[in-house]
Amino acid sequence: MITYRIAIADLHAHQFRVTLTLPAPAADQELSLPVWIPGSYLVREFARHLSDLQATQGGVEVPLIQADKTRWRAACKGRTALVVSYLVYAFDNSVRTAFLDAQRGFFNGTGMCLRAEGRENEPHAIEIGRLPAGWQVATGMKAAKVDARGQGRYEAADYDELVDHPFELGRFWRGEFVAAGVPHEFVIAGALPSFDGERLLADTRKICEAEIAFWHGTAKRGKARAPFERYVFMLNAVEDGYGGLEHRASTALIANRRDLPRLGQEETSDAYVKLLGLISHEYFHTWNVKRLRPDAFIAFDYSRENYTELLWFFEGFTSYYDDLFLVRQGLIDERRYLELISRTVTGVLDSPGRKVQSVARSSFDAWTKYYRQDENTPNSTISYYTKGAMLAMALDLSLRTDDQSRGSLDDVMRGLWSRSGGGPIAEQDVVEVVEQVAGRSMATELRAWIHGTDDLPLPALLERVGVRWGAGCKPSLSQRLGLRVAESALTGVRATHVLTASAAQAAGLSAGDELLACNGWRLRRLDDALLTLDAARPDQLELLVSRDQRVLNLALKLPQEVCAVPIKLSPAEKANARAIGLRRAWLTG
Template sequence: MIAKAPRKRSVPAAAPGVRYTVAVSSAHAHLFAVTLQIQQPAKNQRLSLPVWIPGSYLVREFSQNLQALSAWQNGEPVAVKQLDKHRWQAQAEAGEPLELRYEVYAFDASVRTAFLDAERGFFNATSLCLQVLGQEDQPHALEIAASDATQGWEVATGLTPSDADAKGFGHYLAQNYDELADSPVEMGRFWSARFTAGGVEHRFVVAGAGAWMDGERLIEDTRRICETQIAFWHGRDAPPFSRYVFMLYASADGYGGLEHRNSTALICQRADLPRPAAPGEKPAPLKATDGYTTLLGLISHEYFHTWNVKRLRPAEFARYDYNEENYTELLWFFEGFTSYYDDLMLRRAGLIDDATYLKLVAKTINQVQQTPGRLVQTVAQASFDAWVKYYRMNENTPNATVSYYTKGSLVALCLDLTLRTEGHSSLDAVMRELWQRTEGGPMREADLLRALKRLGQRSYEGEIAAWVHSTDELPLSSVLQGQGAKFSHDKAPLAQQLGLRVSEASGALVLKAVLRGGAAEAAGLAAGDEWLGVEFAPVKRGGAVEAWRIHKLDELPGLRARRAELTAVVSRDKRLLRLPLKWPTESHAVMLAVNDAARLATWLGDARHA
């Protein structure tokens, strides 16, 4: 059952020296109004707005949306000088309270920035709240102001309330700027429920959902995920947070999440929300292809980050620098290992069965195997290059890079199954060892190697060198079969056989990427081409050329009729090109199934098995 919301408890009011008030300036113009009060400013106080948000490794230039900045001291205007793209200096005197006012344009519905319209508001402090340089470690206060524009709205956030009303409007506290930056705020008319997991109250709010959403199922499934993960990390001990908030925005077409220390912001397609079963029927078992399975995997992923990256994190992230890129080679561990555990936790929570989980693993294997860039870039390099490659994808991305999410998850799988096969330990035990030895704090690759050596009773430097710091293939077949999975192959999708990634929207067959070494590249096809049709040479001398219009790749096999060569007719820059194409030899995709259920159970079952 869904628990009723308890009365909001207030904590004793404090008087932080840095105080922000966020209000709706104009919902239709998508403008937030921000007031910043500094009780003890420095002389010529400097301020800055972050250029990125932790967890999303791209310089996003949030300052582009800040406007109409002004400053006041003792009732008199103070000149504000812009120093660079995201820093300013108020020509103020020291010691006297300083007030700054400005607006922020907010019309990005992602989890990374800020959004505002007449139906909903959302923001991360990194998009709205200027840093007071020199006072980042001081307590900060945030007021979320109610107004006519917010009638009927509620507020959800992981921040600690100090004087908030029943709807959540009012005052909140943060220990420092980092905590403020790590606490997104959701505002609007949303569905809301609470549940308890591991002795901790969790709140789940959903904006944009239809009335048909099965909230009971969403809450129960999420509770099982949370209970499973808390038990994984702590057994029966309490987790390192006293409350947690899920903020989900359901849109027509969206997906993503961003982790925080005691909350997460999520986006899913509205169609992926659970629907109630027909009267008298039980919900159908989840399939690997179900949108709701994808949503639960996202929930599991972001919740696992509560430990793995928000607390246990790269040494380079011990103190965030919001002014520039923060580099690390360890995203394969923090994002990749989290990606390994997200679906595994669904299995251990009993939300999916063995066969479904193995299909999800096979999907990841095929994603990596179908990426030529895995032979070009190591997963450690991919981590370091996230700022300029992963978050700046183009048509050559699959040929030049590998995802630290997908390959990182397969590195975790190989380590886990190798440890289990050798009979000494498991990756579960390694993760808990790292948590305890680092006290849930910064870590380096050397810490992982030490934990592997102690628990695995031998050095794993060779595996890390081969799987992380080289482009060698991973021993997926052997480790999976050794753990009770059946490893086989099926015919690969036609796009993969040809070496293509395509879009077939609105009846137009457009090439999104041409993969290195494939038949399409050999024929001279290029990203951006619209594939209009195919031609076949006459069967008999003197016969007519056979020509066909196509709209989808799946039309090709029937037209080809086993002919080894064809001519692709494409449109490029409004020119029509005829490109001879040799039909590729058949390629294969990985399939996984249950072979030894008892053996699989030692891996997929109890999260505290080893």
């Protein structure tokens, strides 16, 4: 079996020592490290963190020649096992790569485990070496022979499975529950002592049971169990962070430690709702992208970008269902759910890029645009997460309110699972299953929504279920100006983005400009500019701006407050009984 021994080389230098043992190598055995990790669509060049590569056979040094930025060739003699040892620098405190310090260790195989080319389909194993006193191991990978702390040997059927199981190391909090007959584990590093673990476990269990039932039905109905025997949530609680990365039987999460529920806290804070939404999102991915997946991902090419136009479905539809499961399970109420939708809608409508880029193109361009955002991103792109979630809602409400329809988006998702056997799908599969559920072809609408740039017909669709689409709170000054800023009382106001066709752009403002003063008054907050308006000229802003150490005077005319955003969704006061019934069915599942 191909084996990787992972040991701590130096905690304070943030270095792991990896030793790869490859039985019966080829004469010119090629080894390579992935350049990306599935689920995060950016070439990250993991090989830059490798050093001190050494290769031997039977204790005799083997020449190891680097072929390119991520590939090496070992000139082997005979069939004696090839042993390759190297250091991995691990100081990325995210869910994507590897991290090591005196308190905690974490790694994904894509950044640690050299791939023996031509041998990817063979069984692989990871051995965790001796850890510091009190440290434990958590992973979704199958344990072969481990001690009480998790030190020892874990095995996978092939390289793909090996790198789809992250490892958490350290002194972490650990909790367990069973959902739909499946053992689940939740481990948290960095939690404050006041955090309420029992509440987190109870709420997470509700989400897991609901999502398993969504895909497979309930045990009483005799449907299949979840497609995993055990599941592990790994949460890194930090001072400031948010995100997650899905895997086949686990997920790695990062969140603000203050987002966790606190002992004695009865209310459900917005921060905790955000964390529950993240948990729901990554768990839903266990089906929708890890198994049901784009046909372009039948086999991963770890050496380059893997393009697909379907992330609007796999990320966007998952983003639609994540918060929907919270309201369906009673973790939030209807009012709060509509507030969450309102924020998503507002964010999309406040992005000029929605008129430039379709969600299909946004997906294809993820490698060069979504994961490489800059000051022009809002003007040239749209998020396949948020616009994809709106597309899912438009499709769901269309199906639920059409007299010809035989079901909802829930039925489409399960239909795709059944049609593909929980495997690869193409856009045409979505179109055809939607037609089966709708009782008519929706190909024209779907083509426009997926490949076009017009706004989705959500106001009319929401009205059908008794939800009012209206103006929200008063637009902020930054929204009226088409300007996004970073600001604080200490550092002042700096423009980060200037939106297309905005008053800020017309006045000549650029990203990076520091807004020093308005109408002769020093600025520390952008909204303070409103306090400097002269009654005789109530729409005139004379800005003093610093750009590349030069001071500029820019005149800006304040536009009228009429604005398409922010949007507020709320139950319609005069909705009829049918609309109310449809809304109840939508929000309860």
